[in-house]
Amino acid sequence: MKIQKASLFALYAVLELASDPERQLSATDIADKYGISTHHIAKILRTLVRSKLVQAVRGAGGGYRFTGIMNRTTLLDVIGLFETLESEIDAPSPNGQVAGAVVQELQSITDEIDDLTKAILDTITLETALNSSRQRARLSAQE
Template sequence: MKLNKASLFALIAVLELASDTEKQLSATDIAQKHGISTHHLAKIMRNLTYAGLVQAVRGAGGGYRFSGNVRRTTLLDVIQLFETLESELDVPNWGNNSDPIIGELQSITSEIDNLTKAVLDTITLATALKNTRIRAELKANQASPGRVIT
């Protein structure tokens, strides 16, 4: 599976903002922190706002704030704002091709797509953030082995 850039950037932005729901960050802040295109992210933030996952805060010190439910929003909910995750075989007349070999290949890619979606649809933002924190603590602990993780 290869996520398109819009999905990936959206996931990064949503997870960044959802890690602290009080936090307000501009698209530039998020883009600089994660080394991604500000221009591209600005467009994505508009889509996320329209979907109700983030809220634009106007005025000095404004930016974006997470406005969804971290325990009920899944990675798939975010990704599907930008792509369908349906594989397409690069063959003529995709969708109504009667060639049985193509039909079998379609069936296989559909099974893979369903598995992919099933995984992404059960990882909530809360779970992804929890695992992110564990990963960060492990990394910090490896860097300074004397530190105790509480």
Template structure:
């Protein structure tokens, strides 16, 4: 299975937030740490906020912070949300067209594989994969 960069960025950001759950992280800070697009990460954080996984605040001391304890955030739930509208294969999408659909025996196997993948993620939480807390800055 291959996850989109949207999901990859979201998981990395959440893993960082879980490392110091009481602290707000700016998207610029997380983007710089992981060498990823700040604009893309902003979109990811917005989706996570809309669905109650993170809370955001503007201004000095603002940023994104976990809205729930990391132990209550399932990895499967995160991947389902972040991969929303991203079909594993074309024939899984509502408008997917495939000339072998009427006789295809692969689709059922792929559905089962996707379900097994998500079931494995459902066994873990964000707390299980939190990154180590960043080292304090030395002046």
């Protein structure tokens, strides 16, 4: 399974904003930090605003700030705004009953992997992800 770029960029934006909910950042601030096009991140931020995870603050010094609930919002909640996380085997049409059964079995396996991945992403809150990233940063600084 591969998470689409829009979902990954949304996670960057949400985690960046959630790291300090009182702080406002512009789309350009986030785009520059993560090497993303400002146009692309602005589009993602609009979706996050509609979902009420992020608030757009207008005017001078405006930007975006996190308004979700960090200890209840999961990575799957954010990813689900941009994709369904469903894998499908890209196989040619099977010839015969045995080949069809093999393709069906492989699709069943990928479906199970998708279900496990979703279950894991649904247990990791933004708060957990931020705490883990802060701990990782501290460990890296000590090396």
